[in-house]
Amino acid sequence: MSGVIKAENLHKVYSETKIPVKALNGVNLEIMEGEFTAIVGPSGCGKTTLLNIIGGLDHPTMGNVLVANEDIANMKDGELIDFRLKNIGFVFQAYNLIPVLTTLENVEFIMLLQKQDKTQREKRSMELLEEMGIADKANMRPSELSGGQQQRVAVARALASKPKFILADEPTANLDSKSTENLLDIMAKMNKEENATFVFSTHDQRVIEKAKRIVTLEDGVIISDVKK
Amino acid sequence: MMILKIAWRNVWRSKGRSFVVMSSIVVGIWALIVGNGFMNGFMVGYMDEAINYDISNIQVHHPEFKQDFDINLSITDGLKKTEEIREWEGVEAVTTRTIVNGMIASTKKASGIQIRGIDKKRESEVTSLDSLIKEGAYFEGIKRNPIVIGAKLAENLKVKLRQKVVLTFNDSDGNITSAAFRVAGIVKSSSLNINERYAYVLQSDINTLLGIGDEIHEIAMLTSEGVHEGDILTKYNNTYSGDLVEDWKLIAPEMALMQEMYGSMLYVLMFIILTALIFGIINTMLMAVLERLKELGMLMAVGMNKLRVFIMILVETLSLAIISSPVGLFISFMTISYYRNVGVDLTNYSEGLEAFGYASILYPFVAQETYIVVTVGVIITSFLAAIYPAWKAVKLKPVEALHKI
Numbered sequence: 001m002s003g004v005i006k007a008e009n010l011h012k013v014y015s016e017t018k019i020p021v022k023a024l025n026g027v028n029l030e031i032m033e034g035e036f037t038a039i040v041g042p043s044g045c046g047k048t049t050l051l052n053i054i055g056g057l058d059h060p061t062m063g064n065v066l067v068a069n070e071d072i073a074n075m076k077d078g079e080l081i082d083f084r085l086k087n088i089g090f091v092f093q094a095y096n097l098i099p100v101l102t103t104l105e106n107v108e109f110i111m112l113l114q115k116q117d118k119t120q121r122e123k124r125s126m127e128l129l130e131e132m133g134i135a136d137k138a139n140m141r142p143s144e145l146s147g148g149q150q151q152r153v154a155v156a157r158a159l160a161s162k163p164k165f166i167l168a169d170e171p172t173a174n175l176d177s178k179s180t181e182n183l184l185d186i187m188a189k190m191n192k193e194e195n196a197t198f199v200f201s202t203h204d205q206r207v208i209e210k211a212k213r214i215v216t217l218e219d220g221v222i223i224s225d226v227k228k
Numbered sequence: 229m230m231i232l233k234i235a236w237r238n239v240w241r242s243k244g245r246s247f248v249v250m251s252s253i254v255v256g257i258w259a260l261i262v263g264n265g266f267m268n269g270f271m272v273g274y275m276d277e278a279i280n281y282d283i284s285n286i287q288v289h290h291p292e293f294k295q296d297f298d299i300n301l302s303i304t305d306g307l308k309k310t311e312e313i314r315e316w317e318g319v320e321a322v323t324t325r326t327i328v329n330g331m332i333a334s335t336k337k338a339s340g341i342q343i344r345g346i347d348k349k350r351e352s353e354v355t356s357l358d359s360l361i362k363e364g365a366y367f368e369g370i371k372r373n374p375i376v377i378g379a380k381l382a383e384n385l386k387v388k389l390r391q392k393v394v395l396t397f398n399d400s401d402g403n404i405t406s407a408a409f410r411v412a413g414i415v416k417s418s419s420l421n422i423n424e425r426y427a428y429v430l431q432s433d434i435n436t437l438l439g440i441g442d443e444i445h446e447i448a449m450l451t452s453e454g455v456h457e458g459d460i461l462t463k464y465n466n467t468y469s470g471d472l473v474e475d476w477k478l479i480a481p482e483m484a485l486m487q488e489m490y491g492s493m494l495y496v497l498m499f500i501i502l503t504a505l506i507f508g509i510i511n512t513m514l515m516a517v518l519e520r521l522k523e524l525g526m527l528m529a530v531g532m533n534k535l536r537v538f539i540m541i542l543v544e545t546l547s548l549a550i551i552s553s554p555v556g557l558f559i560s561f562m563t564i565s566y567y568r569n570v571g572v573d574l575t576n577y578s579e580g581l582e583a584f585g586y587a588s589i590l591y592p593f594v595a596q597e598t599y600i601v602v603t604v605g606v607i608i609t610s611f612l613a614a615i616y617p618a619w620k621a622v623k624l625k626p627v628e629a630l631h632k633i
Contacts, residue, residue, distance in 0.1 A: 057529055057627040077625075078533065085531025092630065096526040100237035105230070112230045113531050157530075 003066075004165050004197050005031040005054050010063035012049050012220070023049040024060070025220035031165065034195045036188065038202050038211035046220040047201035048169055054199070055088055055167045056080040068164050085113055089158030091168035091200075095150040097142040103129065103153050104138040110161045121160075128156040132186055148179025152186060159190055168200035172207055184210045231536050235543035239551075242516070249512045250552035253606060256505045257556025258563065260602050264494045265564045265592035269572070271490040272593065273418075274586050275483055281355050282419050283476050284323075285457050288447040288464065291472040297329050297342075300400055302443035303471060310447050316463065318455035323350035325446040326431050328438060330397030332377070334385040341381070341427045343395055345434035354450045357415065360422065364389045364413035373433055374412035378423035382414050389414065395427065400439045407437050418578075418586055494598065502609045509613035513545050517617045524621050525629025534622040541621050545614035546607065553603050561599070567592050 012024040023046045031037055031054075039047050052058040054065055056072045057080075065073045072083060084090075089110075097106045107125040129135040132152040134145075142150050151171060158166045168187075172180040188210055190196050200207065208214060216224040239246050279285060288309075290301040303309065306324060314322045326345030331338055348367045352358040357376075358366040367374045375393060377385075387393055389411050396406045409429060417423050435441065451457055457475035464473045477484035517524070524537060571589040574581060578588035 052627050055529075057630075081528060081531055081533045084529065085533075090526075090530055092526065094522070096522065096630070098234065098523065098527070100234055100241060105233075109230065110530055113536075 003030045004033050004035075004068060005029070005199070006064075006066040007050075007054055008064045008066070010050070010053060010065065011061045012046070012053065012058070013061045022220050024053070024063075027063075027217075027220070027222055029054075029215060029222065029225075031197065031199055033197055034191065035197055035199075036191045036210070036212040037199045037215060038208050038213070039199065039215045039217060040202060040208055041217035043203075045217040047217055049220075050217065051167050051169050051199065051201050055090065056084050085110065087164045089161070089163040089166035091151070091154045091158050091166060091171045093170040093173045095142070095147070095154050095174075097150055097153055097157070099142050102139050102141060103134065103145065106142065106153055107156045107160050110157060114161055116161070124160055125156070128160055129153075131190070132156050133182075146179070148175050148182060151175060151179070151183055155183065155187060155190070159194065159196055162194070162196075165197035165199060168198065170202055170204075171200055172202065172204050177206070180204065180206055231540050232543055235540045236547060238516070238540075238544050239547045245512055245516070246548060249509060249548050250555075252505060252508050253549055253552040253610075254556040254559065256501050257553060257602055257606060258560045260494075260498055260501050260605075261557070261560035261594055261598060262563050262592070263497050264598055265560075265567075265594040266572070266590065267490050267493050267497075268594065269590040269592035270586055271486060273590060275487065277417065277419050278480060278483060279476050281357065281360060281417055282421050283479050284354050284448040285451040286449040286460055286464075286473065286475050287479055288449075289445065289472045289474075291470065293327075293445055294472070297327060297445075299326075299328050299398070299438055299440060299445065302440065302445055303447060306444035306447060307442055309468060310444075312467075313447070313449065313464075316460070318452050318460055320450040320452045321350065321353035322447060322449050323347055323354045324431065324444040325351075325448060326434050326438070326440070326443070327445040328397045328434065330395055332381070332385065332427055333394045333396065334387045334391070336386040337384060339381065339384055342421075342425055343397060343427050343429060343434060345429055345431035347431050351428075354448050357422075357428065360415035360417050361413045362416040364411065367412050367430060370410045370412040373407060373409040374430065375409035376413040376415055376428040377411060378426065379414050379416040380424040381427070382411070384424070387411055393427075395429070397438075399437065405437055407433075409433075418581065418588065494601070498602065498605050502605055505606070506609050506613045509545060509548070509610060510616055513541065513614060513617035514620065516544070517541065517621045521624065521629045522631075524624055525626040528624065529626040529630060538618045538622050541618035542611070542614045545610050545617070549607050549610035553606055556606075557599055557603060560594075564592055564594050 007027055007029045010024045010027040014021040014023055027050060039050060041047055049058065053060050060073050063073065064071055067087060072080065075083060098109065101109065104125055107128055108121045111121040111124065126135060126138065129138055132155065134149050134152055137145055137149060142153065145153065172183060175183060184207060187198055191198055202208060213227045215222055288303060290303055293301040310322050310324050313319055324347055328343045330341065330343050332341045362379060367376060385393065392408050392410055394406050394408050396404060399405045415422055435443070449460065451460055461473055461475055527537060568591055571591050574590055575588045581588055
């Protein structure tokens with residue numbers, strides 16, 4: 001296994017208020033290909049900040065982030081958008097599907113931005129929807145789906161273009177226990193079958209139980225890193 | 229293609245809001261075109277009235293005649309020239325006039341006027357004066373010295389048909405001469421000159437009283453449809469020398485100025501209406517962007533670049549303009565077509581309008597290119613209005629936008 005993400009001495013200080021807030025304070029982390037990693041810790045410990053930085057959504061105050069051996073910490077915004085498109089899949093807490101597109105179109109969306117062939121896009125999207133158990137909802141709009149179904153569409157969208165890794169910020173926070181279990185099973189299955197690398201932040205004990213590696217953050221510092 | 233699809237569907241996401249913007253575009257287009265049509269109607273009505281019933285297209289005078297209206301300053305060989313001009317290509321009709329300033333008096337009142345001695349047949353060919361008769365007949369029914377006056381003048385003098393008026397003027401020797409005339413007809417027009425300032429008599433009658441034989445002071449020409457007046461002017465100057473020949477723009481420069489002013493009024497009106505429209509569209513599109521911050525943040529987070537986001541907002545705005553423009557154009561076209569046929573009756577305001585020489589029935593019309601100019605104007609406005617909301621969208625930072633409520 002090779003390292004997909006390598007964060008070195010990451011620091012992040014928010015200076016919007018008079019008193020600067022240290023969100024990350026020298027984080028070193030390496031995520032290997034195919035890992036199923038949960039980043040856990042109390043609220044305000046820096047989980048989301050770490051995910052945002054390794055996802056290229058935010059810049060660290062200090063330190064390096066290597067994704068597939070490319071340093072993204074110093075990339076410009078435009079370069080980062082392109083980099084995210086080609087390398088990273090996102091699953092958000094609030095699903096964040098495009099409301100005016102159907103389920104199938106939502107899954108296809110990233111591949112379309114990547115200018116992939118239509119036949120290939122549709123084939124891949126339908127395969128994923130079948131894997132997720134929502135192929136019959138392909139022509140429905142997100143508003144017609146339950147929260148659990150929407151989050152499965154979001155996972156399918158993230159997986160569709162076969163990114164280097166998938167970042168999921170509290171993916172089960174808005175789901176009931178049954179939907180959470182379903183989603184975790186699907187994510188675990190995709191991790192196994194497609195060797196997809198998952199990194200998610202969570203509070204949810206059920207997610208933590210399913211994770212193969214648990215990184216615990218406290219006050220912006222990794223206090224434990226356990227592989228099962 | 230997907231960007232266009234998303235943009236198109238976003239237009240219909242908030243139907244009420246889109247309907248408001250589209251309605252404002254439809255109303256804007258309608259107001260612009262119909263407003264322009266009414267202005268054109270006023271202008272053309274005014275000019276037609278003045279050219280067709282009073283000035284005519286081209287006039288010829290002795291070069292100094294119009295300075296003092298000296299009756300001895302007649303056109304050299306006026307009648308001969310008139311007969312020759314009548315054969316010219318591009319000249320529809322020609323008439324001659326004898327013009328003298330004087331007084332008209334009834335038993336009750338007197339008024340300063342311009343006495344116009346006309347050839348009744350030729351005059352009606354050039355100015356259709358006979359068609360303006362509202363009472364009596366066009367120099368008919370009175371055996372000796374018939375006169376035709378305007379309705380307003382008749383009202384001022386308190387004279388009626390067949391009643392006597394006295395004209396007083398200087399003859400060719402400078403002697404004050406008076407003669408009695410009897411009202412044969414009363415004309416009504418929105419032209420102030422015809423209504424109030426002119427008195428028409430037969431050329432033969434006035435020339436005898438003036439003692440100027442067959443001298444004339446004015447040649448008036450009606451040019452054929454589509455003929456450029458400048459060409460006739462040039463031909464006249466090349467054929468005859470020593471006369472003052474002018475087209476209607478030189479005779480009535482205020483009308484030429486008015487034509488120019490009305491032409492630019494479309495752009496003034498466009499500027500006002502489109503400025504109002506631009507703020508309406510900016511406001512709506514900005515709302516559309518601000519309530520979708522999280523979604524826009526997500527789009528940029530997953531890899532939609534700023535250019536695509538910009539294009540998406542632009543397409544959303546332009547779609548609103550492209551959908552509503554044909555509707556606005558159609559409604560405007562129907563409105564103009566309807567009123568072009570039936571006219572807009574402004575007789576309630578006729579007194580005020582006639583004081584300015586405007587007709588009381590307005591026939592609006594719009595040039596074809598106006599529809600194109602307005603459509604292009606609205607689309608450019610929508611494009612400009614989209615820039616600010618689109619710019620706001622691309623300036624978003626995905627990490628911040630994703631956490632907006």
